[in-house]
Amino acid sequence: MVKTLSLIYRDQFRKLLDTAMFNKILVLGATGNVGYPLAQMLKNRNADFCIGIKPESELPESMKDIESVHVDYDDISTVQAALTNVENLFILIPDSPLMVDQMANINTAILDSSVARYVYISGAGVKIAPDTWLSQNLLRCEELLRSNDLPGTILRPTFFMQNFLNHYPPSDNQMHLPVGNGIVNYIDVNDVASAACEILIKDSIQKGVEVFHLTGKESFDMYEIAMLFSKKLKKHYEYIPISLEESKQVMTRNNLPDWLINMLQQIYKKVSENLYAFYSQDLQFLTGKEPRNFSMFIEKNRFSFE
Numbered sequence: 560m561v562k563t564l565s566l567i568y569r570d571q572f573r574k575l576l577d578t579a580m581f582n583k584i585l586v587l588g589a590t591g592n593v594g595y596p597l598a599q600m601l602k603n604r605n606a607d608f609c610i611g612i613k614p615e616s617e618l619p620e621s622m623k624d625i626e627s628v629h630v631d632y633d634d635i636s637t638v639q640a641a642l643t644n645v646e647n648l649f650i651l652i653p654d655s656p657l658m659v660d661q662m663a664n665i666n667t668a669i670l671d672s673s674v675a676r677y678v679y680i681s682g683a684g685v686k687i688a689p690d691t692w693l694s695q696n697l698l699r700c701e702e703l704l705r706s707n708d709l710p711g712t713i714l715r716p717t718f719f720m721q722n723f724l725n726h727y728p729p730s731d732n733q734m735h736l737p738v739g740n741g742i743v744n745y746i747d748v749n750d751v752a753s754a755a756c757e758i759l760i761k762d763s764i765q766k767g768v769e770v771f772h773l774t775g776k777e778s779f780d781m782y783e784i785a786m787l788f789s790k791k792l793k794k795h796y797e798y799i800p801i802s803l804e805e806s807k808q809v810m811t812r813n814n815l816p817d818w819l820i821n822m823l824q825q826i827y828k829k830v831s832e833n834l835y836a837f838y839s840q841d842l843q844f845l846t847g848k849e850p851r852n853f854s855m856f857i858e859k860n861r862f863s864f865e
């Protein structure tokens with residue numbers, strides 16, 4: 560068979576792609592809870608990487624020396640441009656009604672790119688609380704990625720310890736949450752980032768899609784969390800359980816959008832049913848290290864709490 564000129568060029572291009580050592584990592588969501596420590600870890604490991612940031616994002620000083628590219632998940636052309644010459648892609652999409660459309664944009668861009676492998680941050684709810692709005696959207700994102708037939712890793716963490724910094728910091732030393740006596744194996748975002756870092760810099764060839772559940776080792780209810788805060792910060796902290804209805808009223812007063820109120824209500828209910836209380840050894844398997852514990856998290860962030 561005589562090859563046409565365009566086929567010969569395509570073959571040569573493929574060979575070039577095969578031999579080119581892209582090895583480059585792109586970290587999406589790099590200014591967020593997980594992305595930020597991940598970028599610092601990759602920097603410390605001298606990895607060949609860049610970060611994708613929203614055009615309007617203000618980079619913290621510690622990130623200004625990292626190569627960056629503008630990415631807006633809602634604008635597929637920016638995602639396509641960012642994926643040029645990227646081999647390993649770290650994907651993180653914040654929870655919102657747009658998340659599946661945003662993943663569809665990322666996935667379309669992947670299909671037309673040099674990306675050979677991805678790591679995606681999903682959530683443990685996909686396995687343990689599959690009937691919530693969030694779990695269903697996370698699952699749809701996972702399924703979109705699986706449809707591209709690339710090797711990839713899906714990390715499903717339980718609740719972040721950092722939610723106590725960002726979402727419900729103790730105010731007046733009190734913690735009001737509608738989770739009853741529900742216990743949770745909280746995980747530190749630094750551990751989630753460590754797991755992602757190890758996978759992204761690993762050289763071995765991966766086949767198929769792997770799923771890992773990332774949890775802390777200890778489980779606590781909110782009374783125990785309040786006791787840990789009291790002990791570490793030498794001040795009295797108190798957990799005051801409230802009803803789902805009361806929490807809805809507070810969130811409505813604070814002008815949270817309806818989708819977010821409904822999402823949180825569903826999650827709080829699952830927490831009160833102890834669904835997020837489970838321990839997985841996946842983190843140790845991936846990093847070779849024990850999970851950080853809650854007391855260490857409070858200690859490390861004591862100035863933010865005091």
Ligand SMILES: NC(=O)c1ccc[n+]([C@@H]2O[C@H](COP(=O)([O-])OP(=O)(O)OC[C@H]3O[C@@H](n4cnc5c(N)ncnc54)[C@H](OP(=O)(O)O)[C@@H]3O)[C@@H](O)[C@H]2O)c1
Nearest residue numbers: 588589590591592593616630631632653682716717718719
């Ligand atoms: N919180 C938990 O307890 C928990 C537990 C398990 C799983 N998860 C999952 O973890 C993920 C959230 O991770 P996170 O807490 O690290 O998120 P995050 O702190 O909210 O960070 C989101 C990142 O995405 C960037 N971003 C937002 N919109 C974008 C857009 N349109 N285009 C490009 N970049 C955009 C943000 O940039 P800016 O900073 O510039 O906005 C930020 O860097 C969610 O999928 C959630 O379901 C969370």
